[in-house]
Amino acid sequence: MDEISAARGEAGETPSTPKARPRGRNPRGQGERLRDEIVSATLRLLDDLADDEALSLRAVAREVGIAATSVYIHFEDRDALVYAALERCHRDLMRGLDEAEAAAGDPVARLRARLLFLGAWVGRHAGLYKVLHESTLNRRTHLAFKDELAERTTAAVQRCMDAGLAPADDAAAVALDLRAAVHGTVSMRVNEPDLPWPPLEDQVDRFLTKLVGVRPPGGGHP
Structure with missing residues (x-):
């Protein structure tokens, strides 16, 4: 997920748009690999667009290098594709959060590590964060994996x-x-980056002190 790059395709492609670059057919039994490539392309596009409604299946197909009809073999519609992409995004984020927590010391340090990792991840993937929490799909559908x-x-x-x-x-x-x-401050940092923001570590330490009642490592050792 940290290697997500800017998308190359336009979301609103027209019939005059150049055709997708040629792509070799997946060998028999490798349809799942193509599905993964479609999801990966969707994540790159969503991170760039920061809006699920701006995503087109034609743009996804062009990013992968396949015909638009091939996307429908794996996903019924755009909602199904966006859901699958966000589910993978969430799974990868959870893995990173767990690894950050496991590398810390006592329970307070571990909680703090989770929060700081989330802030760093949002800084790298602001578009995905917005889609994950502010998308129309998120408003219309319960994304159960977020629980x-x-x-x-x-x-x-x-x-x-x-x-x-x-x-x-x-x-x-x-x-x-x-x-x-925490979500309030990371969201505001994405949407209002020009405010005079203090270091995220300082804010997280204040949240831990005032809301949880702990003395966080880093901000003030016991």
């Missing part, structure tokens, strides 16, 4: 409480407040 993010954050907050590093409280409610604060 995992809330559950993991709640579990991370609960571990801080269980370890005596945060006051006992309703972990789900605290985690929701924390998620709202």
Whole structure:
């Protein structure tokens, strides 16, 4: 996911648009590989467009180098394709969050690492972040895979409480407040980049102190 590049295709392609570059046929039994390539191309385009409604299946086909009709072999419509792309995006993001957490120390450091990784990821993939959370598909359809993010954050907050590093409280409610604060600041950084933003680490440390009740490593060691 960190190697996502700017998309080369226009979303609103017309019949006069140059044909897709030639592409060899996948050997028998490799249809799944083509499906993966379509999803990867969709992710690149969505990251560039930052808008699921600006995406066209023709542009996706051109990015992969196939006929537009080939996309329909794997995906019923644009919604199905965008859903599959966002599901992979979420899965890759969760893997990165888990790896960042695992490399940290105590429960507070691990929670902090998750939040900072999310902020760094959004900085690299602002377009995907907007589609993941602000797309029309997100408003029309429950993206069930996103529930995992809330559950993991709640579990991370609960571990801080269980370890005596945060006051006992309703972990789900605290985690929701924390998620709202972090998503608010990363979204504002994307949409209002010219504001005089402090380092994200400083804001995250304040959120952890004020909302979770911990003394975060980095901002002020116990």
